[in-house]
Amino acid sequence: MTGLPRGLAGRTAVVTGGAQGIGAAVTERLGAEGCRVVVLDKSADHGRAAVDAWRRQGRAVHLAVGDVTDQQAVQAAFAGVPAGWPRPTLLVNLAAGFVFKGLEATPEEWHAAFDPTVIGLSLVTRQFVAGLPERDADAAIVNMASISAHIAQSGYLTYNTSKAAVLGFTRCTAQELAPRGIRVNSVSPGTVWNANNERYHREVLGLDRATAEAAPEHGGKFLLGRFADPAEVAAPIAFLLSSEASFITGADLPVDGGYLAV
Template sequence: MTGGAQGIGRATADRLIDEGAQVMIMDTDEESGRSTVAELEERAGGKRIGFVRGDISDESQVVAAVRATEQSFGGVELLVNCAAVFVMRGVEATVEEWRRVMDVNVMGHALMVKHTAPLMEAAGGGSVVNISSISAHIAQPGFLTYSATKAAIVGMTRCMATDLAAKGIRVNAVSPGTVWNANLARRYREKYGLSRAGADAHPDIGGRHMLHRTADPQEIASTIAFLLSSEASFVTGENLMVDAGHSVM
């Protein structure tokens, strides 16, 4: 899985280890990635989790990460595309900003599927979950660059599902609402002086959700785990909103 060193990715790694899966984390943050692996090794029995440093926008690094996973675990059956960069700019965005956010959030997802799909097919099938966002479905000031990539992920998911169905590979997406994590906590503290409770109570943050709060990463991880599992064996090409009703308010 990509982006597994923190936030939704870290919570998903936790959940998948508990479900008995073998998990390879790919992330650009080597310190956090190796720390995550060290913390999970005891529960994973030391043989079901690994880490590889890599940038998904670089195809050679994607190939190396997939090869390392195959060598460690014998193949690939599941993929969680969670890595993302948060370049949030409006129409004033530079070409460099557009390229960076597109290279990671769109091209990176495509490259991961391109290079893991043959291994899934060889294993008799597999499942992919791409992480989109509420930002793909609503308009937000100053979010043009980020929102465009997350909307692209929803469209890519449908196309990937169509292309890979005959190979026994399901492809779905998850669109979370606002998820409380370390990066968000720092942003709201520094920019608005808000704690988690303050953010949950704020009409433009927690109040945008029907449940009047932000999500825990574990709540998104549970949905990802469901879509990866045989419990979702008849689900493909779907985008599942996990946004506490944000998109319908």
């Protein structure tokens, strides 16, 4: 583990949406750092399969099945941390609603975009904070924003607005929780080549990864000329959780291959 962020081994982390995509990469990275990880995911099938695989690798991973918008499920997830594990002092909020609509969006579609991304974020964060001491908590939270939180995109009104709310939530909670020793930051990834994006590019656009990354309107939008792998987002999340980032709070870290620079 030489060269990896310090201060994570032996700690307990909660990762929402931690069974798939970026969430799975975060769970894998934190496990490699020596963390015990509670995966809060609404998909029982994906969750059990992923957790079983990690346990076979000797990782300390616990699955809590539940929706982040369900307050009772969130409370149960934190109450169900295995006996003998330290209280959670690390939180990664990844669960979100993926709804891409413009002004035509219905109230139901707005709820589908905002409820997991913002309401769920608040419920999980509140429950996490409730389990921490009033002072010197030595805790850290990382929220998942997006490059879409920073820009305008046609047909993305619901998604971009919900992710912009994550930035506001991050700054406000960083201010509120700093006196308790709790740091709060966010990351803003660009396009990540996960299962959902691969399916979209292949089935909707008819493009494999290499072709998509070579296209000016896809991979060409990024200075690095390609998409990110999930592990490339998990690494800066681990950094922001670690003692290496002890003087960073209220910040958003673009993990976007240079997209927002131009």
